[in-house]
Amino acid sequence: MTTLIALFVAVVPGALLGFALPPGRYRWVAWAAAPALTLGLIALAMAWLPALGLPDSASAALVAELLVAGAAVALSRLLLRRKAADQQPTAERDADDTNGDHRRSLVSRFRIRPGRPVLPRRADLIAVAVPSVVSLAYGWAMVGRLVATPGWDAMNHGYMARRILDTNSVDIPSVCSSGSTDTVTSCEFYPLAENVAWAQATHLSGGLLSTTMTAWAIVIGPLALVAGIYAAVRILRGGPVIAAAAATAPAFLGPMWTSLITGRVNEQTAPCLAGGVALLLALSLRGPHPVRLGLLAGLGGAGIVMMHSYDVLFVGVLALGFLLVVPGALTWRRSGAGIGAAAVAGLVPILPLIGVILGAGGERITEPPDLLGQWGKAIEYWVTDPQRYVLWGFPGPGNDTQLDGLAVQVGVWIVIACLLASPLSLVLPQVRWARPWLLAGVLFTLLGIWTIASGSSAAQALAGLWYGDAERPRSMIFPVYGVLTVAGATVIGLGVQWLLVRFVARAGTLRGSAVPAAVAASVVVASLASLALVPDTWRPLRKTMVQRAPVGQEYTRTFEWLAEHTPPDKVVAYDRHRQFMSWAHADYGVPTLFGIPPLEKVGRDNYTDRWRAFTWLVNQKKGPKNQGCTVRRFGIEYVVVGGRDYKGWRPNYEQKRLDDSKRVTLVHREGHVRIYQVTDAGRACSSAQ
Numbered sequence: 158m159t160t161l162i163a164l165f166v167a168v169v170p171g172a173l174l175g176f177a178l179p180p181g182r183y184r185w186v187a188w189a190a191a192p193a194l195t196l197g198l199i200a201l202a203m204a205w206l207p208a209l210g211l212p213d214s215a216s217a218a219l220v221a222e223l224l225v226a227g228a229a230v231a232l233s234r235l236l237l238r239r240k241a242a243d244q245q246p247t248a249e250r251d252a253d254d255t256n257g258d259h260r261r262s263l264v265s266r267f268r269i270r271p272g273r274p275v276l277p278r279r280a281d282l283i284a285v286a287v288p289s290v291v292s293l294a295y296g297w298a299m300v301g302r303l304v305a306t307p308g309w310d311a312m313n314h315g316y317m318a319r320r321i322l323d324t325n326s327v328d329i330p331s332v333c334s335s336g337s338t339d340t341v342t343s344c345e346f347y348p349l350a351e352n353v354a355w356a357q358a359t360h361l362s363g364g365l366l367s368t369t370m371t372a373w374a375i376v377i378g379p380l381a382l383v384a385g386i387y388a389a390v391r392i393l394r395g396g397p398v399i400a401a402a403a404a405t406a407p408a409f410l411g412p413m414w415t416s417l418i419t420g421r422v423n424e425q426t427a428p429c430l431a432g433g434v435a436l437l438l439a440l441s442l443r444g445p446h447p448v449r450l451g452l453l454a455g456l457g458g459a460g461i462v463m464m465h466s467y468d469v470l471f472v473g474v475l476a477l478g479f480l481l482v483v484p485g486a487l488t489w490r491r492s493g494a495g496i497g498a499a500a501v502a503g504l505v506p507i508l509p510l511i512g513v514i515l516g517a518g519g520e521r522i523t524e525p526p527d528l529l530g531q532w533g534k535a536i537e538y539w540v541t542d543p544q545r546y547v548l549w550g551f552p553g554p555g556n557d558t559q560l561d562g563l564a565v566q567v568g569v570w571i572v573i574a575c576l577l578a579s580p581l582s583l584v585l586p587q588v589r590w591a592r593p594w595l596l597a598g599v600l601f602t603l604l605g606i607w608t609i610a611s612g613s614s615a616a617q618a619l620a621g622l623w624y625g626d627a628e629r630p631r632s633m634i635f636p637v638y639g640v641l642t643v644a645g646a647t648v649i650g651l652g653v654q655w656l657l658v659r660f661v662a663r664a665g666t667l668r669g670s671a672v673p674a675a676v677a678a679s680v681v682v683a684s685l686a687s688l689a690l691v692p693d694t695w696r697p698l699r700k701t702m703v704q705r706a707p708v709g710q711e712y713t714r715t716f717e718w719l720a721e722h723t724p725p726d727k728v729v730a731y732d733r734h735r736q737f738m739s740w741a742h743a744d745y746g747v748p749t750l751f752g753i754p755p756l757e758k759v760g761r762d763n764y765t766d767r768w769r770a771f772t773w774l775v776n777q778k779k780g781p782k783n784q785g786c787t788v789r790r791f792g793i794e795y796v797v798v799g800g801r802d803y804k805g806w807r808p809n810y811e812q813k814r815l816d817d818s819k820r821v822t823l824v825h826r827e828g829h830v831r832i833y834q835v836t837d838a839g840r841a842c843s844s845a846q
Contacts, residue, residue, distance in 0.1 A: 159364030163372040166219065166358045171195035173226035174456075177233035177449055182392065185277070186440060187453055189384035190433030192377055192426075194453060196460025198222035199350040201506035203463070207328045208509045214325040215356040233449060284397035288383045288405035291686065295408050296375030299695070300417055300702055304713065305367035305744070306374060307706035308420020309734045309803065314355075315366055315743030316752055317348045321356040323746070329513070336767060337728050337748035338792045341760040344753060345513040350463040351423050365744045370422055378426035382407060382636060385432030392436065393482055393590035398675035399647060402682040403590075406639030409689035410572060412550030416632050418701055427465035428635055434458055435475035435593070436483075441495035443485030451498025458499065459506040466514060467622040471633050474600055478593025526620070527627050528610050535610035538627065539602050546572040548689045550635065551698040553628060562693035568685055572638075575645030575681060578652075582644050585651060587674060591644030598637040605630045642685075643678050650677025704804045707737035711828035712800060718825055718832065719795065720745040727794035730771045735806040736830075738797050750791055767791060768809075774839050775810035776818035786842035788835060796821050799830040 171194030175187035187194070202218035202225075211217070277285075300307065305315075317332050324331040332348045334340035351373065358369045383404040390400035407413055416425035434457035441450035454476075461469045480487075507514060528535045539545070542554035548568045552560065582588035582595060608620040609627045623629035654673035667673060688694060719729055719741050730750040731738035741747040750771065755761050766787050773784035774796050798810060815821070820839030825832040 159358065159362040159368045160372040160376060162362040162364075163355075163358035163369045164377060166354055166361065167192045167195055167373070167377045169195075170198050170219070170222040170226050171457075173223070174229055174453055176230045177453070178446060183440065183444060183446060183450065186388050186392065186433070186436055187450075189381075189388040190430070190437050190453070190457050192381045193430040193434045193457035193460045195222065196350040196354065196430075196464050197456035197458070197502075197506055198225055198460075199353045200459045200463035201225060201456075203327045203348075203350065203353060204506055204509040207326070212325075213327050215321050215327065215353055215360055218327055218353055219357050229452075278397075280397045281391070284401035285383065285387055285404070287401050288387070288408070289380055291405050292379035292383055292408040293376060295689070296379055296414075299375075299414050299699055300371060300706075301375050303371075303702065304707040304709070305365075305737070305740050306370045306420055306422060307417055307702045309705070309806075311367075311370060311417075311420025311422060312734050312737070312739035312743065313753060314349075314352055314420070314422065315370065316739060316749075318352045318355040318359070318366055318370075319743045319746065320752075321348060321353060322360055327353050334752050335755055335760060335763050336750055336752040336791065337742070338726070338750075339763070339790055340752070341755060341763045343755040343760060343764075345756075347753075349423055349465075350460055351426065367740060367744050373426055374417055374422050378422075378429040379408065379413075381426075381433065382413075382429035385430065385434075385436065386636065386640060389432050389436050389479065389593070390590045392440075392484075393479075394484075395590040396671050396675055399590075399643065399678050402646075402675075402678040403640050403643045405686070406643050406682050407636045408639070409548055409686060410550070410642055411635040411638035412553065412628075412632050413635050414549065414698060414702075415551050415553065415628075418698075418705060420705070423465045424629070424632055427461055427468035428471060428633055430457070430461060430464075431468060431472045431475055432636065434461060435472045436479055438472070438476040438495075438499060439479030439483050440485070441499060442480055442492045443483050443487055445485070447491045447495035448498045451495040452502040454495075455499035455502030455504075456506065458503045462503075462507060462514065463510075467629075468633055470622070471597060471601070474597045475593055478596040481596075482589050482592050526609055526612060526617070526625065529612050530610060532606070532610050535606045538609065539605045543569050543573070545631075546576065546638070548572075548685065548694045549698050550631075550638070551701070553631065555627075560693065560697060562691070564688045564691035564693050568688040568694065571681065571685060571688075572642050575642040575649065576638075578645035578648040579641040581648045585648060587651060587671075588644050588647050591641060591647075594637050594640040594644070597634060598641060601630055601634045601637075643682060646678045646681035647674045649681075650674040653677065707740060708801060709828065711830050712737065712740065715797065715800075715827045715830045715832065716741040716745045716747065718827070719747045719797065722825075723747055723794055727792045729795045729797055730767075730774065730793050731797050732771075732809045735803045735808065736798060736800045737803070738800075741797075748792075750793060771796070772809065774818065774820050774833075774835060776814045776820065777810060778814060785838075785840050788840045789842050793835055793840075795824075796833045796835065797830065798833075800828075 168191045171191035172188050174194050175184045178184045178187055199218060199222060202221040206213035206217060206221060320332045320334060321327055327348060329345060330342045333342060333344040335343050355366060355369045359366045386404040387400045390403050413425065434454060437450055437457060438454035441447050441454050444450055458469055458472060461472055538554050544552060544556060545554040546569050547560055547565060579591060579595060582591040608616045650673045654667050658668050723729060728748040728750045729741060733751040742749040750767050754764050769781045769784050770787040770791055770793060772780035774788065820836055821833035822836055823831055824834045
């Protein structure tokens with residue numbers, strides 16, 4: 158039920174905006190971009206509800222989304238009917254007024270006139286269903302069976318989503334805080350629109366926040382990816398079979414799931430939404446409804462910015478590619494109307510937050526280039542390393558861990574062969590649907606090489622958008638690898654068809670047929686999908702996921718015990734994130750000592766004091782002395798440790814010294830997890846302190 162409500166919250170507000178367009182292909186494109194439009198509506202609510210002094214809880218934001226969407230549809234219908242009325246002959250308008258219809262005309266403008274429904278063909282329904290099922294199945298197999306979403310950053314975002322529910326506010330100072338008590342504001346840019354959507358679904362369903370986040374990772378994002386790619390291929394006159402193949406391949410070709418290793422669900426979801434928003438933007442400049450499509454495209458772009466800001470670059474490049482190939486006349490008047498509408502709809506939702514988005518303070522800390530001046534290695538990293546093309550996109554290029562096995566090698570060489578053939582889409586009209594993805598892939602490959610090897614200020618300013626992390630641009634454009642592999646398979650199919658028609662006497666019936674290309678795309682995707690099921694290909698990624706996630710019911714029982722026994726205004730301390738105890742707060746509302754580390758210097762003392770209190774209670778060797786007053790200040794009631802350790806994170810306590818500590822006493826145990834209660838010695842505070 159939680160997953161269904163999360164899907165409802167993510168899709169319905171944005172989907173309502175589709176009714177601002179007439180039935181047909183453009184409405185279907187808007188629906189393909191529905192989650193991005195919803196995030197745009199959330200951004201609008203996040204920015205303006207606090208600015209206007211209105212209630213800004215998660216529920217209030219949802220009501221605002223629905224009201225804005227409803228008002229937009231009503232206004233669109235009003236203007237559409239008025240335009241039609243203005244075009245009606247004068248004699249007919251006079252006759253209507255004479256017959257007393259004038260009073261009813263305003264109401265009739267909002268009425269949906271009956272007509273023949275515009276429904277998708279059966280072939281399209283099947284072609285969309287297949288990649289949807291494949292993506293959901295792979296996602297469930299990879300992360301759906303875990304207690305919570307893997308990765309340390311998932312715990313950060315879970316914390317902020319819970320704070321939205323606890324404070325009944327989406328305002329940044331309320332949400333991005335250093336902890337549950339004695340808080341200071343930790344950052345200026347967060348929360349994100351996706352955090353608000355998670356809070357809304359959790360509040361409505363009464364379920365776990367981790368379930369909602371997982372739903373975005375394995376249901377909402379992948380389905381949006383399928384819808385966006387399928388709509389783009391069909392708009393560009395690709396057949397249903399090829400469109401289905403293109404929408405299926407990114408589920409196991411490219412690093413779709415690797416962002417979840419560190420818990421960045423927003424980093425995984427943003428590229429999934431890029432295709433639908435980019436297509437809306439291109440159609441606003443060439444389509445028959447420039448203003449309405451432009452408004453929707455701008456709103457979707459604002460949603461991308463408020464979910465994972467730099468992914469809007471991928472949207473822009475992809476939109477440029479679509480603009481070059483989508484059908485429709487390109488005129489100055491239509492283009493100006495579309496661009497203007499998109500600019501207005503893109504800026505209004507984020508205008509009160511534009512300063513923090515552009516500045517983002519310490520959130521934009523950049524590391525030096527990994528391969529400064531090493532252009533050969535940069536090209537190897539981005540182009541020639543075979544690990545870049547491995548199934549599941551893991552491990553990535555430049556990784557010391559190399560995958561072996563026949564299935565892995567066969568998959569890599571199939572992908573490379575298809576990618577080498579994909580540039581022929583520039584000359585083959587049957588594969589024109591791949592050109593925008595080819596443009597985006599080539600451009601971002603060049604940018605990736607430049608930003609990883611160049612020390613110029615321009616390169617580092619651009620790399621600063623993704624914190625100097627060389628892997629993030631690859632994640633930003635992950636759909637490119639799957640789509641272009643299908644494009645290359647289609648090219649190969651067309652080549653085989655040309656050879657058969659030219660040299661085989663009985664193959665004349667294949668001339669002009671779309672069957673060989675569809676068969677080639679289907680065979681390649683089916684073969685790679687099968688290879689992706691071989692344990693040698695998927696098990697390393699799954700193992701890495703498990704190492705970075707809570708596993709076992711001992712966690713659930715621990716969290717439930719803490720939720721039942723933690724007194725009001727008291728908090729639970731733990732070795733932050735290392736043993737996944739942060740989910741006690743995100744899923745069960747247990748107040749915690751640690752929140753988001755302050756990025757500004759003014760708040761760092763607050764966070765340092767939290768660690769002093771923790772190290773005092775766990776009796777850490779050479780730790781601070783006499784921190785009982787600090788323990789009281791933060792209201793620490795329990796210390797919980799144990800369970801599984803997050804790989805690569807060093808411990809901040811020793812079990813033997815903790816057991817010897819007089820400042821806490823063991824009160825409960827669930828498997829490997831131990832819960833200690835703070836004693837009078839732990840909170841002893843004298844006036845001298």
